[in-house]
Amino acid sequence: MKRGMAESYNRLVNVFVIACDTCIVGGLFHRFYHWAQDTAWEKTLQASEFQIVATLMLCYLLCAMHTGVILYRRKVFAYEVLTRVAKNVVFFAILGGGILQLGGYMDAWSKLFLAYLLAVLVCVSVFRLGLRMLIKAYRTKGGNLRFVVLVGSADNNRELYQELTSQSWAGYRVLGYFDFEPNGNFPQECPYLGKPQEVTDYLKKHGNTHFLFCCLPSKDREVIMPIIDYCENNLVHFYSVPNVHNYLQNRMYFNMMGNVPYLSLRQDPLSRLGNKILKRTFDIVFSLCFLCTLFIPILIIVTIITKITMPGPIFFKQKRNGLNDKEFYCYKFRSMKVNADADKVQATKDDPRKTKWGNIMRKTSIDELPQFINVLKGDMSVVGPRPHMLKHTEEYSKLINKYMVRHFVKPGITGWSQVTGYRGETKELKDMEGRIRGDIWYIEHWSFGLDLYIIYKTVANAVHGEKNAY
Known part of the structure; x- marks a missing residue:
């Protein structure tokens, strides 16, 4: 595909996917509308099929245009596509359901509408993943390729080469690299093309080059500027690759503050206002629903058994470190005898301080349920890095690099x-290091879908029981 057609191709795929999604949304409700006839669900429908279907298709179209399509991107994975679909369906449920309910078209709180939304989620996910597989197969066979030239052979460009070529379905073909002299550390399958001063001549002879990645240092400005000028005037996308690997090994992210570019050490999805609002809204709704329903009988049962089996208070509160290292009182059902080491010593497998009833609560995670009060207060979130005792934070922050990063978000x-x-118990330092790596990964990859998955896994683990829960 020619360079001038690239944006048109992306727009065409975007329009095609959204149009097909919208048809799926309309077609599904057409089936649900007719399935509801002559059943108890028919009473939930107060408007004609055309009115409801047209409203839903329009709402979905607006939501899909807002969230966009990413499956045509060259380095996109299945979970990213599914996350985008889930986000889109959530927006659609709120907008479409709200309009149907307020307009008196149908009962948006009915099981019929819930089943319809689940069907939309499944069908749109299957459609987009199927289309993604077709695009990958097309690129693997040599279609829709993008040809790349590298200028400079520093560590960043060597890693970039691996990223560009590691998945053939991404559709990149690296033609070779330029540098002031051949680099023996560069992959042999990537040919040396010459010195940076020869780049423009090469590009003139090879008009099929789409992207040029340059990692030469700024001191070579007089060599770099002619390359930029040629690329800008001949539809070659020029990208500057900062060479920071001589002092920093982890991934970095590009940002803009006004007109000033800068690099950050990690992505931080929860720093965005929209994500903060979404997560906090979910925390409030989820914790309120739980505290006003299931928590009440659980509290009664726990109170009775605790009073029978061990003297002392029902609740146990302990100071822990939260968002931005702010201290707060974390609430739990007391699972141990009253002891002086509660704020210092971590629970172990055969801890003599635990009672049989306390052990059951820990195995099933019942002891953690009062923390929904912390969630409602805003000290915690339903999902996040677990809050640690003050003593542990003080000790481990000195022993584990990047330990404090976990405090950039609310604990969960x-x-x-x-x-x-x-x-559970961190017997060795490597256990806590593994936990911190997981916490940082969560902060960098947060999504609403990831939170829902973690909640599902937590419930599943509680039902089956966890060997590390003690």
Whole structure:
């Protein structure tokens, strides 16, 4: 595909996907509308099929245009496509359901509408993943390729080469690299093309080059500027690759403050206002629903058994470190005898301070349920890094690099580390290091879909029981 057609191709795929999604949304409700006839669900429909279908298709179209399509991107993975679909369906449920309910078209709180939304989620996900597979197959066979030239052979460009070529379905073909002399450390399958001064001549002879990545240092400005000028005037996309690997090994992210570019050490999705509002809204709704329903009978049962089995208060509160290292009182059902080491010593497998009833609560995570009060107060979130005792934070922050990064977000009742094997006692330093790596991964990859998955895994683990829960 010619360079001038690239944007048109992306727009065409975007329009095609959204149009097909919208048709799926309309077609599904057409089926649900007719399935509801002559059933109890028919009473939930107060408007004609055309009115409801047209409203839903228009709402979905607006939501899809807002969230966009990413499956045609060259380095996109299935979970990213599914996350985008889930986000889109959530917006659609709120907008479409709200309009249907307020307009008196149908009962948006009915099981019929819920089943319809689940069907939309499944069908749109299957459609987009199927289309993604077709695009990958097309690129793997040599279609829609993008040809790349590298200028400079520093560490960043060597890693970039691996990223560009590691998945053939991404559709990149690296033609070679330029540098002031051949680099023996560069992959042999990537040919040396000459010195940077020869780049423009090469580009003139090879008009099929789409992208040029340059990692030459700024001291070579007089060599770089002619390359930029040629690329800008001949439809070659020029990208500057900062060479920071001589002092920093982790991934970095580009940002803009006004007209000034800068690099950050990690992505921080929860720093965005929209994501903060979404997460906090979910925390409030989820915790309120739980505290006003299931928590009440659980509290009664726990109170009775605790009073029978061990003297002392029902609740246990402990100071822990939260958002921005702010201290707060974390609430739990008391699972141990009253003791002086509660704020200093972590619970162990055969801890003599625990009672049989306390052990049951810990195995099933019942002891953690009062933390929904912390969530409602705003000290915690449903999902996030687990809050640690003040003593642990003081000790581990000195022993583990990047330990304090976990305090950039609110702590959670459950978290990614807890559902991936790092729950419970940290017998060795490597156990806590693994937990911190998981916490940082969660912060960098947060999504609403990820939170829902972690909640599901937490419930599943509680039902089956966890060997590390003690």
